[in-house]
Amino acid sequence: MFTSATLSVGEDFAHFTSRLGLNDAETLAIASPFDFETQALLYLPSPLPDPAAATHTNAVVDVAVPLIEASAGGAFVLFTSHRALQRAAQLLRDRWTELADFPLLVQGEAPREQLLRTFRDSGNAVLLGTASFWEGVDVKGDALRLVIIEKLPFSSPDDALTKARIEHLKAHGGNAFREYQLPEAALALKQGVGRLIRSETDRGVVVICDPRLIDKPYGRVFRASLPPMPVTRAAADAEKFLRRIAGTAAAPAVLTREPLHNEMDGEHA
Numbered sequence: 085m086f087t088s089a090t091l092s093v094g095e096d097f098a099h100f101t102s103r104l105g106l107n108d109a110e111t112l113a114i115a116s117p118f119d120f121e122t123q124a125l126l127y128l129p130s131p132l133p134d135p136a137a138a139t140h141t142n143a144v145v146d147v148a149v150p151l152i153e154a155s156a157g158g159a160f161v162l163f164t165s166h167r168a169l170q171r172a173a174q175l176l177r178d179r180w181t182e183l184a185d186f187p188l189l190v191q192g193e194a195p196r197e198q199l200l201r202t203f204r205d206s207g208n209a210v211l212l213g214t215a216s217f218w219e220g221v222d223v224k225g226d227a228l229r230l231v232i233i234e235k236l237p238f239s240s241p242d243d244a245l246t247k248a249r250i251e252h253l254k255a256h257g258g259n260a261f262r263e264y265q266l267p268e269a270a271l272a273l274k275q276g277v278g279r280l281i282r283s284e285t286d287r288g289v290v291v292i293c294d295p296r297l298i299d300k301p302y303g304r305v306f307r308a309s310l311p312p313m314p315v316t317r318a319a320a321d322a323e324k325f326l327r328r329i330a331g332t333a334a335a336p337a338v339l340t341r342e343p344l345h346n347e348m349d350g351e352h353a
Contacts, residue, residue: 191213
């Protein structure tokens with residue numbers, strides 16, 4: 085028996101079962117016990133530069149700063165490369181006067197467990213991490229209320245293992261992007277988003293700073309793999325939600341919501 089929150093892409097287990105040769109396996113998807121409709125909000129900022137653009141990391145930081153202020157810290161900012169992480173850390177330190185109340189914890193500057201312990205204990209820290217913080221990290225309670233994801237986590241085609249698998253699929257007439265790179269990235273995104281809501285009482289905002297989630301036809305594969313959260317494209321909605329759960333504003337959040345799996349499925353490049 086294999087049990088995990090990230091075995092299926094949407095409701096489809098084929099990516100997992102086919103790689104293990106379990107083509108006749110019985111599968112069952114059980115809904116999460118968490119009430120994502122009220123506990124979480126997904127914010128998709130717009131407009132943003134192409135993820136390959138040199139200005140993308142700067143744009144992510146521009147999105148992140150007002151959200152971190154609204155949430156009074158308590159944020160993970162997850163990156164797909166160490167280069168982007170280091171660039172973002174420098175940009176945030178350059179704007180330190182705006183973030184003076186929020187300890188900045190950067191992967192590589194201290195051991196992983198020490199960073200997590202400091203994050204949990206502080207309650208208002210901002211942690212910048214790459215792959216090792218996308219999964220296997222459990223921060224329940226009020227310490228984490230904001231997860232910002234820099235871009236969709238496609239593996240680098242120059243990675244030796246990824247390159248070998250792509251070549252293998254192509255040699256056997258397969259579609260490496262559709263059959264391997266896309267489902268792997270969708271599962272990785274599901275892992276990253278899953279850092280936020282870890283209990284029935286957790287609340288917070290997930291931010292995905294990658295326009296491909298909406299602009300590309302394959303974006304629907306990613307969206308189908310995410311929990312059924314309300315969605316907004318408005319920064320004001322995300323900031324209101326964060327202020328409410330952080331206790332930095334008395335007024336309730338009134339969200340301009342967009343459905344995740346309906347109208348947005350029609351948007352593509």
